[in-house]
Amino acid sequence: MDNNVERRVKKICVVGLGYIGLPTASMLANHGYNVVGVDVDRDRVRSIEEGNLNIVEPGLKTLVSGAINSGNLRVKTTPEDADAYIICVPTPVKWEDNAPRCDLSYIYSAIESIKPHLRDGNLIIIESTVPPKTTESIYRYLNNSRKIYMAYCPERVLPGKILKELVENDRIIGGVNRESAELAKEIYSSFVDGNIYLTDSTTAEMVKLMENTYRDVNIALANEFAKICEEINVNVWEAIDLANRHPRVNILNPGPGVGGHCISVDPWFIVEVSKNAKLIRSARELNDSMPYYVCNLLCKELKRRKIEDPKVAIFGVAYKGNVEDTRESPGKKVIKYLISKGISVSIYDPYVKTFEYPLESLKDCVKNADVILVITDHEDFKNFKEDEVREIYYLMRNKIVIDTRNVLNQDLWRNVGFYVKLLGDGKCKL
Ligand SMILES: NC(=O)c1ccc[n+]([C@@H]2O[C@H](COP(=O)([O-])OP(=O)(O)OC[C@H]3O[C@@H](n4cnc5c(N)ncnc54)[C@H](O)[C@@H]3O)[C@@H](O)[C@H]2O)c1
Numbered sequence: 001m002d003n004n005v006e007r008r009v010k011k012i013c014v015v016g017l018g019y020i021g022l023p024t025a026s027m028l029a030n031h032g033y034n035v036v037g038v039d040v041d042r043d044r045v046r047s048i049e050e051g052n053l054n055i056v057e058p059g060l061k062t063l064v065s066g067a068i069n070s071g072n073l074r075v076k077t078t079p080e081d082a083d084a085y086i087i088c089v090p091t092p093v094k095w096e097d098n099a100p101r102c103d104l105s106y107i108y109s110a111i112e113s114i115k116p117h118l119r120d121g122n123l124i125i126i127e128s129t130v131p132p133k134t135t136e137s138i139y140r141y142l143n144n145s146r147k148i149y150m151a152y153c154p155e156r157v158l159p160g161k162i163l164k165e166l167v168e169n170d171r172i173i174g175g176v177n178r179e180s181a182e183l184a185k186e187i188y189s190s191f192v193d194g195n196i197y198l199t200d201s202t203t204a205e206m207v208k209l210m211e212n213t214y215r216d217v218n219i220a221l222a223n224e225f226a227k228i229c230e231e232i233n234v235n236v237w238e239a240i241d242l243a244n245r246h247p248r249v250n251i252l253n254p255g256p257g258v259g260g261h262c263i264s265v266d267p268w269f270i271v272e273v274s275k276n277a278k279l280i281r282s283a284r285e286l287n288d289s290m291p292y293y294v295c296n297l298l299c300k301e302l303k304r305r306k307i308e309d310p311k312v313a314i315f316g317v318a319y320k321g322n323v324e325d326t327r328e329s330p331g332k333k334v335i336k337y338l339i340s341k342g343i344s345v346s347i348y349d350p351y352v353k354t355f356e357y358p359l360e361s362l363k364d365c366v367k368n369a370d371v372i373l374v375i376t377d378h379e380d381f382k383n384f385k386e387d388e389v390r391e392i393y394y395l396m397r398n399k400i401v402i403d404t405r406n407v408l409n410q411d412l413w414r415n416v417g418f419y420v421k422l423l424g425d426g427k428c429k430l
Pocket residue numbers: 015016017018019020021038039040041044088089090091106109110113127128129130155156157158159261262
């Protein structure tokens with residue numbers, strides 16, 4: 001934005017200071033806005049004030065401390081009067097009578113908390129992912145009493161690259177009317193280098209859901225290919241790599257399932273609003289079934305080798321490589337299932353700090369284990385050195401590895417003496 005143009009919005013209240021809200025609030029503060037960050041979680045507010053972030057994201061600590069030290073970012077547990085409000089609270093999926101529903105309770109409680117502060121001319125932006133028409137219906141609810149502006153501005157950042165992508169990615173801004181979209185654009189242009197496209201709020205909501213659904217369906221296709229390749233003795237990884245040499249083909253990777261707060265959740269919001277979402281539903285179901293498919297592979301291997309009282313070393317519980325986020329992680333489902341079958345489990349994840357099951361050091365995790373089950377494609381797993389692999393070999397009881405992400409240096413592990421089984425590799429026999 002041209003810095004000489006007077007900003008209509010000067011004070012912004014960002015509601016929800018998680019993976020999305022905190023970087024956004026800090027970015028705005030560092031670009032001259034007077035920002036109040038609000039989170040109902042007192043511990044989170046305190047830890048932000050003290051500079052002890054519980055979110056691991058490159059550059060975030062510096063960005064947040066810069067924003068707080070400049071005096072432009074204050075954090076607290078309740079909202080206050082502002083010119084604009086940006087809502088970044090969770091929107092999980094919940095199930096009612098076997099049907100998926102977006103749990104909008106966090107959104108509505110955020111809206112209720114800012115309602116007493118709303119004045120004519122205020123702008124509300126929703127960044128949380130929501131089903132189509134949500135923004136419009138909140139606007140109708142609020143605009144009865146006030147003349148407000150409202151927009152939906154989906155967040156499309158990649159965890160691990162949030163700060164870079166916040167600035168560089170193109171943005172979609174969906175206004176309930178043209179004035180709302182223009183006013184929201186004024187705010188985002190202060191820090192976004194990418195293009196900003198304006199549309200209506202329902203289209204913007206659908207765009208966000210389509211982006212994540214596209215990835216979910218593509219991964220489901222890869223997972224289906226993996227199962228088929230197991231059956232017909234083909235290595236799916238090699239087949240996908242070769243298929244992707246076609247100039248118009250881009251198949252994603254198979255794996256133990258899809259996790260995280262977005263791809264494994266958002267497609268359900270389309271299923272919620274339309275009976276036509278048949279492919280989307282079945283892709284979601286297929287991806288949700290992958291942890292059990294992987295457990296089945298593992299159990300077959302244990303049975304084939306007649307391993308009694310097995311111990312399985314799980315490598316990685318983050319939902320994807322190089323992040324500490326375990327939300328909706330396939331690892332959780334795998335662990336729960338194996339424990340329910342009486343199989344002893346130990347867990348190693350060099351990125352994750354807290355988890356609902358105990359985490360162990362690498363050595364403790366593999367000590368007397370029979371199988372290593374690789375669930376997450378962390379860089380650390382890719383880069384094991386030969387002496388480390390040898391040490392793991394001597395610590396284990398049986399020397400079996402099942403790699404669901406094709407992340408290990410298989411030649412190295414095999415040379416050391418491991419039997420390595422790859423998800424979707426029908427060719428890989430003992
Ligand atoms: N994490 C991502 O990579 C990502 C990417 C794109 C979109 N999104 C969407 O953004 C939204 C937020 O996701 P997130 O990952 O930042 O979630 P998060 O759980 O990390 O953070 C949400 C924060 O909101 C707080 N909160 C809940 N209710 C509140 C209320 N009424 N008032 C104030 N604070 C409240 C929580 O305490 C929490 O700190 C979700 O809808 C998500 O789907 C997330």
